[in-house]
Amino acid sequence: MNKFVETSSQTANPETQILKSVCRSCHGGCGTLLHVRNDELVKVEGDPDSPFNQGRLCPIGNAAMEMVYHPDRLKYPMRRKGERGSGDWERISWDDALDEIADKLTVIKEKYGAEAVHLGTGTGRHHIRWVSRFAFSFGSPNWSEPGFAQCFHPRVNTCTQTMGDYPVCDLTNEVQADCICYWGHQPLNSGPDGETRFNARDAFKNSQKTIVVDPRETYLAKKADLWLQLRPGTDDALALAMIHVIIEEGLQDKEFVDNYTHGYAELADRVKPLTPEWAEDITWVPADITREAARMFAKSKPALMEWGVALEQTPNCIQTVRAVSIIPSITGNIDVPGGWVFGMHGLGPVPSLIENLSPEQNAKRLGFENYKMLCGDGAALPAAHIPTVLQAMRTGDPYPVKAFLIFGNNTLTTYGDSKLVYESLMNLDFIVNADLFMTPTVELADIVLPAAFWPEINEVTGLPIIAGNVVLANQQAVRTHECWSDEEIFSELARRLDLEVGTETPEEVFEQQMAAGGTGITFDELKKIGYYQVPMKYRKYETEGFKTPTGKIELYSTRLEEMGYEPLPYYAEPPESPISNPDMAEDYPLILTTGGRNPFFFNSEGRQVQSCRKGARQPLAEIHPDTATENGIKDGDWMWIENSRGKIRQVAKVTTGIDPRVINTEFGWWFPEDPAPEYGVWKSNANVLTSAKPPFDPQMGTYQLRALLCRISKVESHESQ
Numbered sequence: 001m002n003k004f005v006e007t008s009s010q011t012a013n014p015e016t017q018i019l020k021s022v023c024r025s026c027h028g029g030c031g032t033l034l035h036v037r038n039d040e041l042v043k044v045e046g047d048p049d050s051p052f053n054q055g056r057l058c059p060i061g062n063a064a065m066e067m068v069y070h071p072d073r074l075k076y077p078m079r080r081k082g083e084r085g086s087g088d089w090e091r092i093s094w095d096d097a098l099d100e101i102a103d104k105l106t107v108i109k110e111k112y113g114a115e116a117v118h119l120g121t122g123t124g125r126h127h128i129r130w131v132s133r134f135a136f137s138f139g140s141p142n143w144s145e146p147g148f149a150q151c152f153h154p155r156v157n158t159c160t161q162t163m164g165d166y167p168v169c170d171l172t173n174e175v176q177a178d179c180i181c182y183w184g185h186q187p188l189n190s191g192p193d194g195e196t197r198f199n200a201r202d203a204f205k206n207s208q209k210t211i212v213v214d215p216r217e218t219y220l221a222k223k224a225d226l227w228l229q230l231r232p233g234t235d236d237a238l239a240l241a242m243i244h245v246i247i248e249e250g251l252q253d254k255e256f257v258d259n260y261t262h263g264y265a266e267l268a269d270r271v272k273p274l275t276p277e278w279a280e281d282i283t284w285v286p287a288d289i290t291r292e293a294a295r296m297f298a299k300s301k302p303a304l305m306e307w308g309v310a311l312e313q314t315p316n317c318i319q320t321v322r323a324v325s326i327i328p329s330i331t332g333n334i335d336v337p338g339g340w341v342f343g344m345h346g347l348g349p350v351p352s353l354i355e356n357l358s359p360e361q362n363a364k365r366l367g368f369e370n371y372k373m374l375c376g377d378g379a380a381l382p383a384a385h386i387p388t389v390l391q392a393m394r395t396g397d398p399y400p401v402k403a404f405l406i407f408g409n410n411t412l413t414t415y416g417d418s419k420l421v422y423e424s425l426m427n428l429d430f431i432v433n434a435d436l437f438m439t440p441t442v443e444l445a446d447i448v449l450p451a452a453f454w455p456e457i458n459e460v461t462g463l464p465i466i467a468g469n470v471v472l473a474n475q476q477a478v479r480t481h482e483c484w485s486d487e488e489i490f491s492e493l494a495r496r497l498d499l500e501v502g503t504e505t506p507e508e509v510f511e512q513q514m515a516a517g518g519t520g521i522t523f524d525e526l527k528k529i530g531y532y533q534v535p536m537k538y539r540k541y542e543t544e545g546f547k548t549p550t551g552k553i554e555l556y557s558t559r560l561e562e563m564g565y566e567p568l569p570y571y572a573e574p575p576e577s578p579i580s581n582p583d584m585a586e587d588y589p590l591i592l593t594t595g596g597r598n599p600f601f602f603n604s605e606g607r608q609v610q611s612c613r614k615g616a617r618q619p620l621a622e623i624h625p626d627t628a629t630e631n632g633i634k635d636g637d638w639m640w641i642e643n644s645r646g647k648i649r650q651v652a653k654v655t656t657g658i659d660p661r662v663i664n665t666e667f668g669w670w671f672p673e674d675p676a677p678e679y680g681v682w683k684s685n686a687n688v689l690t691s692a693k694p695p696f697d698p699q700m701g702t703y704q705l706r707a708l709l710c711r712i713s714k715v716e717s718h719e720s721q
């Protein structure tokens with residue numbers, strides 16, 4: 001029996017009860033009011049009192065009710081009956097499901113070692129640290145999340161190493177930025193990590209000047225003072241050229257640079273030859289525009305860098321992030337009102353329990369030897385390297401991985417190189433998948449577990465992510481079917497496995513986190529007030545310095561050097577480009593970039609949610625009119641996009657807002673309306689085209705999701721759609 005359901009279900013109440021909670025349908029944390037009547041959720045609305053959304057909700061947040069009561073929700077645990085991936089299931093009890101998982105894991109651990117059990121989760125989920133915690137308490141060093149080497153954590157780990165903490169955009173306080181640079185980021189659609197689209201929208205409206213660095217003419221690019229339409233994957237060269245201009249023209253904040261940075265002279269030497277003219281050939285951005293952008297950013301006070309995931313999806317990820325992070329650092333925009341600020345950390349993290357691994361076991365993490373910024377000492381929370389994990393699943397090299405426990409990740413649509421992923425997963429002995437819905441990935445499981453959605457769980461969150469300036473409570477309003485929260489599943493599984501650590505109830509862990517945050521508030525008290533905003537302190541470095549080996553912001557990184565990596569940022573041509581690989585470019589002449597977020601879906605989610613799907617019915621690929629004409633394609637036609645790894649089709653969106661040499665595809669597409677068990681996952685899935693093979697970022701192991709090569713052609717009427 002699930003004791004959590006009993007303890008936390010609401011008692012029948014004829015009157016409507018309104019609970020303050022937090023939308024967790026994206027990384028943001030919009031305040032919500034959950035209206036509950038007779039144990040039923042009757043309304044979800046934005047909380048006018050929330051510092052993140054002031055009452056507003058986006059199309060995804062507005063679909064919360066539809067999600068909770070969607071007829072396709074997974075409703076009870078299931079066991080696979082037929083062959084793996086046959087779509088043949090039988091209903092089982094939670095008791096049977098958990099016992100079976102515990103038995104299977106015990107057998108695998110005894111035969112192959114705990115490291116043969118790999119844990120997986122999706123992006124920024126409420127339970128993300130519960131996944132690594134379970135792995136570590138079970139004794140396995142291996143867990144992964146599709147974004148750890150490709151999203152956000154390259155920025156987190158780089159900044160932690162070079163600045164001592166991760167700076168976030170100061171969007172919830174009074175001072176607004178005078179100039180905002182949106183670099184590979186469209187937060188009005190996506191929300192900055194851990195803030196929301198609404199703060200981003202307000203900041204955009206209030207800023208005097210905007211700079212956009214994006215290969216596509218996005219909404220922000222259309223409105224910007226300067227749009228730098230760069231060649232995908234050349235952000236490193238552009239950032240280095242901007243640093244060159246700032247230093248050459250003496251636009252740096254001299255006082256800050258002298259007192260609070262380390263390695264300025266070495267940096268100046270490094271960028272001396274990297275002029276905007278040098279960069280122009282690489283980036284396609286005219287040198288005078290690069291100069292103007294550098295001047296505009298450096299002369300504005302405060303200036304804010306809104307950087308996004310586009311910086312992290314090519315194999316020069318860490319050095320690209322390094323270069324971009326230096327721009328606000330040398331222009332005096334660190335820990336100042338309206339700039340990049342360090343967090344108040346009002347909530348402790350879920351204890352990782354990594355200390356439960358012996359040093360030998362920790363060193364077995366797949367990728368540990370090579371990618372220290374992801375898997376080892378350079379990582380705030382070390383994770384395994386996905387391509388190495390997939391290899392271990394397929395070949396047993398360097399050791400076998402036999403089981404994969406997936407908690408909220410649509411592996412087949414969101415990892416690079418989906419065909420390789422499929423091959424790897426099909427080779428496993430045991431797969432468990434906890435999700436809200438049946439997906440093409442869930443179909444590959446042996447045991448399926450129905451997960452609870454955010455209005456159905458209790459949880460404590462600190463936002464922005466990492467910074468914890470605001471501490472918020474999620475409140476369980478209802479529970480549908482036999483769904484459990486991921487946190488509950490992990491703590492119950494730990495108990496059934498008789499683990500020495502990691503068996504606390506979720507509520508016990510929330511209290512530990514609250515105590516570690518030092519606000520003096522308990523979780524129960526937080527539920528009543530909804531959220532607590534920790535009073536902001538700026539320029540903390542004046543009294544505390546920076547938490548780096550030199551006590552300064554390390555423009556020259558002693559930590560990277562110590563780990564055997566390059567201490568100063570450099571440019572590296574994307575490995576699959578017309579310059580690096582002219583032979584391949586003969587067959588595949590167009591540059592492919594993927595992923596740009598739309599307002600209606602969160603990654604691979606929401607395709608079955610009608611109100612969201614209405615906003616974006618089909619997968620769209622952007623293409624320039626000249627390229628379209630050359631290939632006999634018209635706006636609205638289905639077109640093939642293919643490269644050496646595979647072939648997919650998306651609908652052509654013909655626009656002058658993209659360079660004729662570039663194609664942009666959406667990602668995350670599958671079609672819940674198509675037949676099980678594949679649900680059309682091979683039709684339009686951008687990751688059929690991306691790569692999980694070397695080369696990888698030398699520090700982080702990042703693979704290539706953007707800046708690849710492809711060709712296109714029209715899908716003829718006789719070809720299946």
Ligand SMILES: Nc1nc2c(c(=O)[nH]1)N[C@H]1C(S)=C(S)[C@@H](COP(=O)(O)OP(=O)(O)OC[C@H]3O[C@@H](n4cnc5c(=O)[nH]c(N)nc54)[C@H](O)[C@@H]3O)O[C@H]1N2
Nearest residue numbers: 122123147151407408409410414434451595603604605667
């Ligand atoms: N080509 C290409 N690929 C990309 C990207 C790109 O830009 N281009 N972006 C990458 C990035 S940045 C990221 S972070 C990843 C995202 O990759 P994922 O995290 O895998 O993506 P999602 O689709 O958000 O989530 C996967 C699943 O989680 C389930 N889910 C939602 N909430 C819960 C919950 O509370 N519990 C459980 N158990 N399940 C839940 C959803 O139903 C969904 O099936 O994709 C990456 N892949």
Ligand SMILES: Nc1nc2c(c(=O)[nH]1)N[C@H]1C(S)=C(S)[C@@H](COP(=O)(O)OP(=O)(O)OC[C@H]3O[C@@H](n4cnc5c(=O)[nH]c(N)nc54)[C@H](O)[C@@H]3O)O[C@H]1N2
Nearest residue numbers: 184185186190232233308309310593595596597601602603
């Ligand atoms: N609505 C919604 N919100 C989301 C998500 C979602 O799927 N939907 N996903 C969540 C996740 S996991 C993440 S990581 C964030 C991501 O959100 P963002 O950081 O905003 O990322 P994207 O929109 O994927 O890409 C930003 C821009 O990068 C551009 N771009 C493509 N290639 C390059 C390049 O090589 N260089 C540069 N400079 N720009 C390039 C694209 O054209 C796009 O406009 O959003 C999160 N929030």
Ligand code: SF4
Nearest residue numbers: 023026028030058061
């Ligand atoms: S921006 Fe994110 S947190 Fe806010 S309503 Fe939309 S999905 Fe929810």
Ligand SMILES: [Mo]
Nearest residue numbers: 123147151309
């Ligand atoms: Mo992400």
